[in-house]
Amino acid sequence: xxxxxxxxxxxxxxxxxxxxxxxxxxxxxxxxxxxxxxxxxxxxxxxxxxxxxxxxxxxxxxxxxxxxxxxxxxx
Numbered sequence: 284x285x286x287x288x289x290x291x292x293x294x295x296x297x298x299x300x301x302x303x304x305x306x307x308x309x310x311x312x313x314x315x316x317x318x319x320x321x322x323x324x325x326x327x328x329x330x331x332x333x334x335x336x337x338x339x340x341x342x343x344x345x346x347x348x349x350x351x352x353x354x355x356x357x358x
Contacts, residue, residue: 284312289320306354308332310340318342325354 293300300321307313308330317324326337326344329351337347348354 284316284319286316286320289316289322293320304346304358306351310336310344314340314344315342325358327351327354 289300289303289305293303301323303322304325305313305317305320305322306325306327307317308327310326310332314324314326323345324342325346325348326332328334328337328347328349334347337344346354346357348357
């Protein structure tokens with residue numbers, strides 16, 4: 284996946300990738316795209332991805348949470 288949507292969002296918000304957490308529920312789009320844009324990444328397991336798949340995926344998400352509430356408590 285192209286990181287272009289992340290680059291556009293970063294530019295519009297006026298923030299750097301290193302100060303941004305890309306959150307998503309898909310490894311092959313959300314996490315990979317965020318990683319390619321230089322963002323830290325957080326995988327939420329409430330979507331299509333399982334914990335087992337996340338553990339074998341590269342690049343690894345920086346954070347893995349069961350749901351958004353757990354993620355908020357982690358950050």
